[in-house]
Amino acid sequence: xxxxxxxxxxxxxxxxxxxxxxxxxxxxxxxxxxxxxxxxxxxxxxxxxxxxxxxxxxxxxxxxxxxxxxxxxxxxxxxxxxxxxxxxxxxxxxxxxxxxxxxxxxxxxxxxxxxxxxxxxxxxxxxxxxxxxxxxxxxxxxxxxxxxxxxxxxxxxxxxxxxxxxxxxxxxxxxxxxxxxxxxxxxxxxxxxxxxxxxxxxxxxxxxxxxxxxxxxxxxxxxxxxxxxxxxxxxxxxxxxxxxxxxxxxxxxxxxxxxxxxxxxxxxxx
Amino acid sequence: xxxxxxxxxxxxxxxxxxxxxxxxxxxxxxxxxxxxxxxxxxxxxxxxxxxxxxxxxxxxxxxxxxxxxxxxxxxxxxxxxxxxxxxxxxxxxxxxxxxxxxxxxxxxxxxxxxxxxxxxxxxxxxxxxxxxxxxxxxxxxxxxxxxxxxxxxxxxxxxxxxxxxxxxxxxxxxxxxxxxxxxxxxxxxxxxxxxxxxxxxxxxxxxxxxxxxxxxxxxxxxxxxxxxxxxxxxxxxxxxxxxxxxxxxxxxxxxxxxxxxxxxxxxxxxxxxxxxxxxxxxxxxxxxxxxxxx
Amino acid sequence: xxxxxxxxxxxxxxxxxxxxxxxxxxxxxxxxxxxxxxxxxxxxxxxxxxxxxxxxxxxxxxxxxxxxxxxxxxxxxxxxxxxxxxxxxxxxxxxxxxxxxxxxxxxxxxxxxxxxxxxxxxxxxxxxxxxxxxxxxxxxxxxxxxxxxxxxxxxxxxxxxxxxxxxxxxxxxxxxxxxxxxxxxxxxxxxxxxxxxxxxxxxxxxxxxxxxxxxxxxxxxxxxxxxxxxxxxxxxxxxxxxxxxxxxxxxxxxxxxxxxxxxxxxxxxxxxxxxxxxxxxxxxxxxxxxxxxxxxxxxxxxxxxxxxxxx
Numbered sequence: 001x002x003x004x005x006x007x008x009x010x011x012x013x014x015x016x017x018x019x020x021x022x023x024x025x026x027x028x029x030x031x032x033x034x035x036x037x038x039x040x041x042x043x044x045x046x047x048x049x050x051x052x053x054x055x056x057x058x059x060x061x062x063x064x065x066x067x068x069x070x071x072x073x074x075x076x077x078x079x080x081x082x083x084x085x086x087x088x089x090x091x092x093x094x095x096x097x098x099x100x101x102x103x104x105x106x107x108x109x110x111x112x113x114x115x116x117x118x119x120x121x122x123x124x125x126x127x128x129x130x131x132x133x134x135x136x137x138x139x140x141x142x143x144x145x146x147x148x149x150x151x152x153x154x155x156x157x158x159x160x161x162x163x164x165x166x167x168x169x170x171x172x173x174x175x176x177x178x179x180x181x182x183x184x185x186x187x188x189x190x191x192x193x194x195x196x197x198x199x200x201x202x203x204x205x206x207x208x209x210x211x212x213x214x215x216x217x218x219x220x221x222x223x224x225x226x227x228x229x230x231x232x233x234x235x236x237x238x239x240x241x242x243x244x245x246x247x248x249x250x251x252x253x254x255x256x257x258x259x260x261x262x263x264x265x266x267x268x269x270x
Numbered sequence: 271x272x273x274x275x276x277x278x279x280x281x282x283x284x285x286x287x288x289x290x291x292x293x294x295x296x297x298x299x300x301x302x303x304x305x306x307x308x309x310x311x312x313x314x315x316x317x318x319x320x321x322x323x324x325x326x327x328x329x330x331x332x333x334x335x336x337x338x339x340x341x342x343x344x345x346x347x348x349x350x351x352x353x354x355x356x357x358x359x360x361x362x363x364x365x366x367x368x369x370x371x372x373x374x375x376x377x378x379x380x381x382x383x384x385x386x387x388x389x390x391x392x393x394x395x396x397x398x399x400x401x402x403x404x405x406x407x408x409x410x411x412x413x414x415x416x417x418x419x420x421x422x423x424x425x426x427x428x429x430x431x432x433x434x435x436x437x438x439x440x441x442x443x444x445x446x447x448x449x450x451x452x453x454x455x456x457x458x459x460x461x462x463x464x465x466x467x468x469x470x471x472x473x474x475x476x477x478x479x480x481x482x483x484x485x486x487x488x489x490x491x492x493x494x495x496x497x498x499x500x501x502x503x504x505x506x507x508x509x510x511x512x513x514x515x516x517x518x519x520x521x522x523x524x525x526x527x528x529x530x531x532x533x534x535x536x537x538x539x540x541x542x543x544x545x546x547x548x549x550x551x552x553x554x555x556x557x558x559x560x561x562x563x564x
Numbered sequence: 565x566x567x568x569x570x571x572x573x574x575x576x577x578x579x580x581x582x583x584x585x586x587x588x589x590x591x592x593x594x595x596x597x598x599x600x601x602x603x604x605x606x607x608x609x610x611x612x613x614x615x616x617x618x619x620x621x622x623x624x625x626x627x628x629x630x631x632x633x634x635x636x637x638x639x640x641x642x643x644x645x646x647x648x649x650x651x652x653x654x655x656x657x658x659x660x661x662x663x664x665x666x667x668x669x670x671x672x673x674x675x676x677x678x679x680x681x682x683x684x685x686x687x688x689x690x691x692x693x694x695x696x697x698x699x700x701x702x703x704x705x706x707x708x709x710x711x712x713x714x715x716x717x718x719x720x721x722x723x724x725x726x727x728x729x730x731x732x733x734x735x736x737x738x739x740x741x742x743x744x745x746x747x748x749x750x751x752x753x754x755x756x757x758x759x760x761x762x763x764x765x766x767x768x769x770x771x772x773x774x775x776x777x778x779x780x781x782x783x784x785x786x787x788x789x790x791x792x793x794x795x796x797x798x799x800x801x802x803x804x805x806x807x808x809x810x811x812x813x814x815x816x817x818x819x820x821x822x823x824x825x826x827x828x829x830x831x832x833x834x835x836x837x838x839x840x841x842x843x844x845x846x847x848x849x850x851x852x853x854x855x856x857x858x859x860x861x862x863x864x865x866x867x868x869x870x871x872x873x874x875x
Contacts, residue, residue, distance in 0.1 A: 096774035
């Protein structure tokens with residue numbers, strides 16, 4: 001581990017940041033409940049994301065893939081192991097510094113926007129929490145960045161479609177200009193045509209803003225489209241990490257990965 | 271042989287700003303086959319399934335030239351006769367079994383109740399039949415499941431139980447509305463396999479409503495593609511990838527595929543003419559051509 | 565869509581501003597949200613009736629000096645217990661010869677005073693306790709909710725009696741006593757709502773922006789709890805008015821000669837067989853206000869309750 005401790009607020013424009021790792025996770029375990037009710041959601045998971053990479057976590061429901069994101073963001077507090085973000089070890093508490101580097105997009109855009117806050121309120125509040133000036137201009141720029149345009153600024157969530165809501169959620173995540181974006185099944189609640197638009201948007205944003213993606217999905221095709229490295233999870237354990245090319249050619253050493261790949265190829269009547 | 275024939279089905283909802291046409295002149299016929307209805311949210315696919323069973327709630331209005339089940343027009347039946355049709359002759363499986371099963375009743379009791387409602391048999395005979403049905407949907411430890419509560423079941427197990435319940439009266443038609451969307455892929459394949467087997471063995475007609483084109487093309491015999499409340503295209507399921515309508519093509523192209531990577535996905539450009547334009551119809555698709563709303 | 569144009573051929577400038585699909589400012593967005601709520605509320609005739617009654621009563625209370633034909637406190641013993649419709653006294657007079665109509669008109673002021681004070685105290689206290697307990701959880705939750713339970717266990721009138729006995733009779737003390745027994749249900753509702761809200765994704769999302777507990781509770785949880793609290797308050801209002809009247813009836817609320825409706829019934833009770841109108845007229849007033857609040861509450865529930873919004 002490089003002792004780059006003076007890189008306090010690692011911005012994505014930092015010239016020295018090309019070489020470092022955005023996220024390092026080693027021996028991470030996460031559990032819920034205690035005593036007899038204890039459920040181990042993640043069992044000693046380890047992986048590394050170089051800066052600018054796009055990494056996917058796939059698995060079926062209950063495999064612990066979303067839990068890793070929640071532990072990383074501090075939404076789940078009962079964890080053990082080592083997590084480093086931009087070279088800094090994470091403690092129990094996450095400060096605003098952390099949230100300026102790492103942001104998350106949630107699965108269900110119908111649940112991740114406050115039902116009584118307009119788009120403007122959502123984005124302005126986020127910006128003011130991060131002590132930005134010129135909030136007006138920034139809100140309009142964010143909306144333009146995610147392909148919505150300023151005319152959506154004063155709408156309430158119920159006046160938006162699912163895809164538009166997810167764009168607002170992405171704008172909110174981009175507001176503090178983070179270098180790392182955690183994507184928790186960002187398209188699974190959307191129609192395929194809208195999914196394509198959101199995936200394209202994510203591809204463009206990554207290029208423009210030099211973002212690092214850590215994406216969780218149950219859909220191998222979606223992860224394969226956006227990510228270069230893929231970790232397959234089963235029952236809280238990472239069973240295999242493989243590059244996307246291997247996955248495309250169905251080259252996998254682990255039988256569970258094989259099984260997932262076959263299942264995702266579609267139903268075959270016998 | 272035609273089991274169900276629907277002609278010019280419309281579902282309308284009055285709203286403050288005028289009448290909203292959710293389904294506009296859908297026509298199709300169903301034989302002993304697996305018919306898929308695909309479309310995105312808001313295309314009217316689920317409402318079509320519900321309208322057949324006359325399950326559209328007030329203030330929604332269902333109209334059609336006819337919805338005939340083996341020659342009997344369902345629109346002319348009384349609500350009482352309709353109740354007999356639902357379940358006895360046409361069954362429906364919903365997306366999430368959690369909302370369809372009674373949470374405070376053991377699974378077995380619910381199946382037994384369903385048996386008793388449809389047949390005049392003793393409780394013991396009903397219990398035997400229930401266990402038999404659970405085994406028919408590949409539930410191995412049927413005794414344990416029989417005595418369990420719905421919340422103790424996984425999603426896949428719950429959906430199998432729903433299918434078992436729906437099949438008890440031996441209906442002629444099964445309408446499955448996104449039956450596997452809430453399930454993991456591997457469970458999904460199992461549940462579909464079971465449904466497939468049962469439908470074939472019993473010679474039933476299946477209407478399979480889904481948003482998943484891949485799934486429908488692999489699972490069904492024939493597919494209707496719905497857009498904006500209308501059927502825009504109908505084709506053989508295995509020829510779905512050669513679909514002619516720009517909407518269907520657009521949908522297919524907008525899906526990421528593992529085997530053919532692209533940098534940017536093709537985005538569907540919606541065309542106003544799809545709302546009332548011509549309907550692409552596969553000439554050798556079985557069943558009759560799709561009528562347009564007049 | 566054509567139909568809309570037929571129905572509303574002349575769209576005024578204000579209406580098109582309110583119904584614009586693309587609001588251009590914060591104020592317009594908010595006004596438009598209110599306007600749409602109003603349109604929905606308007607379709608509920610009974611709720612509208614309730615609202616109209618209440619507005620009328622508030623106007624009556626405000627303009628009491630102009631509306632009342634007599635001084636509500638002026639006694640005229642020679643003219644006592646006049647029946648309904650007697651000249652100069654449409655609703656008759658009471659045992660001291662005071663005009664019942666004037667007393668009822670002035671009594672509406674007292675009623676709204678009581679209602680206003682209780683609304684200022686009980687729901688606000690309940691909201692504070694409930695949301696803090698629900699959001700913070702753990703020890704704070706246990707302590708706050710046990711305190712709530714203790715208050716819930718007191719019978720309302722008995723606590724009010726004790727309170728008034730200790731502090732002396734009077735409207736303010738009656739209001740305090742009512743408020744003290746009225747807040748625990750609000751705390752429970754607010755806590756229940758908070759528990760479902762706090763685990764939602766939009767709260768997680770704002771936590772990920774580094775927002776603290778204070779901001780989350782006041783900016784994000786309160787706006788969602790307030791809707792169901794408002795509904796509950798309007799439905800409780802009838803009970804509060806009745807409790808205030810009950811205290812007045814027992815002689816523990818408003819002091820004579822103030823024209824509080826409950827106290828008026830208590831006075832009329834003595835003559836109920838021969839002079840029924842003396843007790844009946846203020847009774848009808850209480851009935852009307854309670855009914856109006858209930859109708860309004862039902863309408864607001866349809867409008868505000870997040871659970872009733874299917875999609």
